[in-house]
Amino acid sequence: MEEKIILLVEDNPDDVELTLRAFKKCNIANEVVVARDGVEALDYLFGTGAYAGRDLSVMPAVVLLDLKLPRIDGLEVLRRLRADERTRCLPVVVLTSSNEDQDVVNSYQLGANSYIRKPVDFVQFIDAARQLGIYWLLLNEAPPKGRR
């Protein structure tokens, strides 16, 4: 079984650090690709810009997407993913600070698979990361490759 990649789209280095720590704490050793903003995330997923020529047959098992991002924000990234045939079925989990109604509603309307609010309590955050890993990396059956 090939390695399942996690794409973490997060601009805050503290949050990146803490998220990686959380994964480590609950023994998720999968490769985590970090994109620092929306543009980087899209480059990675579509093999453009810095990721030009990347093997697009390798896609992350799940995208952890923050909403407040520099340049292109999370919702816009989501919209473009869902608009592209190659990434239409890609599991996307919105992982963000707020639980504003508008964010939750907009995320689901644009095709997010899940919405998780980052708890301030780090112990709770680790718990959330664990459940996230178990679900999306172990339980969830990824869409077949090369198909819509």
Add this chain to the structure above:
Amino acid sequence: MDTLQLVTVLAHFLAFIIYMELIGFVLYKNPKALLNRLCALALVPFAIWSFGDTLFQGAPSPGSAMLWNNISSLGWCTFPITIFWFYLAFTRHEKLLKNRFFITICILLATFFIYQQWSGYFIIDCIKQPYGWSTAWAISVQSFIFSVYYFLFSIACIYLAFDFGRKTRSLREKKQARIFYITPIIALALGSMSDVVFPMLGISSFPPIAIIFILIWAGGLVYSITRYGLMTFTPTAVAEEILSTMADSLMLVGLDGKLISTNKMTCSMLGYTEDELKGMDFSSIADEIEISEIIKRGNVLSRELSYRTRRGEKVPVLFSASAVRDKEGEMVGIVITALDITERKKMEQELRESEEKYRALVDNALVGIGIHQDGKIVYANEALASMFGYSLEEGIGASIADMIHPDERDFVMKMAQRRQAGFDVPTTYEIQLLKKDGSSFHALISNALIKYNGRPATLITVADITDTKVRKELEQVNKELEAFSYSVSHDLRAPLRSIDGFSQALLEDYEDKLDEQGKDYLRRVRAATQRMSQLIDDLLNLSRISRTEIHYEEVNLTAIAKAIAAELQKTQPERQVEFVIGENIVARGDLHLLSIVLDNLLRNAWKFTSKHPHARIEFGTIQQDGRLVYYVRDNGAGFDMNYANKLFTPFQRLHKSTEFEGTGIGLATVQRIIHRHGGSVWAEGEVEKGATFYFTLQS
């Protein structure tokens, strides 16, 4: 015949002529009137008397003197009767004149006395005097009776006139009556002296000229007739009276267009004298209508035109004219009446201007103005119609229920009914209205009860406040607030996560390098971040409540309360808490927001009863001052009533956080929701004896 005798004769003859003239004059004045006829009849005996006396005084011999005296007696024996008849008629006793018995008695009386004279029982001798003839009266029963007869009737006449003058209200009749009783007193006093008293006393040096003295009386009657005009109430007399006093101008115009006669009003209206008007061309007074047109049409009714006055001014009049025809149906002239309508015109003009002013005011008003009656619009201005997207025609007759947002329809209609029934309900309030196309808008509406077409109606003024400056500013502020909240929600929490996360990392990774105090500090740091995080969440919730729109619906509070109670019990299954929740409690409001209210109140009760072993939490309703009041009661920690007003202030807590945790936002949230529902919230409590929170919703 000497000169003195000639004077006496001529004087009597002159009296005779005057009496004849008066008879003719009275009959000429009004030959058909009873009073005029009786006046003439009363004068006939005087005429006979004066005629007889003329010849009596000029008689050449005692024999012929006696003969003419007897002729005279036809007059002086009759006049008390005829003049009495006249007085009866004048004083409105004409009924007596229709009594045949009375008339017969009168005639018999007169005839009796004439017979007595002719039989020689009154004047027994005629004595030649320098002035003519004097008479010698018999001292007899008959002559005494005659005196009584003559006095009785004369005094009866005087009494009738006096009494009538006293009783009548007409000033004219009072003056007439006065003449009618004063002149006979003078005439009879003098006449009785000269013709009865002196002869009876045998004094013959004074001539018997009573008939000349009686001229005073007759003259008085005639003066009264000419001075006070009308002797009786006749159509002609009434017409003249009316014409002179009527408020309309009246003109008689000949077929040639020349004025024949005008009344007083015409003169005062036009500024001409009656004489100036006579013969004037009608066209010089009114040029808007031709005499020929009136002649052609026969009559003109109530036409408004104007007369030109002597000074050239125009007087607006209501003009009517009709042709007058003689018995053969031939047109002889035109009667024109005209009413001065200057005042009316002025009032009409003022009314029109006032009407125009208010119409302009209503038509150009920036607010919608309308009247509704029996649930339908019966009047609307342009602004009102266009506000609702109707044309003016469509707007009239529209049902007002259809113009109110369904959420508020029942409530507003009920309020309108109560207002019509005379209850004191708010006249001005905000309302959501519906346009013809179904879209809604916010408006401020003011209601006033009025009468319209004689029945109760409601006058409304409506201002669309959707786009008002304040609302726009409010919306702007709301938007900014929303952006601010959004930003807070994301950005304020991120650093907290870092603080908490790395503190935990320190505790885990550097456990061996930290002593207990260092670990304690880090734990405090983490606790503070949790608390800060909770505060941010509560604050955001509070601001969200102010921003979210209320969706009114029927909310089952019993079901919500029961669900919350069950949930609370689940969080701490070990606690023994008795929940007493009233059945079938429903309210009109926002389901989500009212759930938050109950959640906060019940959670509070749950929290503050945590230290009491026999906790009891109630949710129910009571009636107070005619309104439904909801309450949540517990028997927990309670509070000091002195601080009751601080309960609902954000972040204001009455208990130490070590005793009961919390941010102090819950009750502030409750209050905000209740206020947004148009209700009020208050609390009663006592330390360690529990607290009760009451709230009402939109009244």
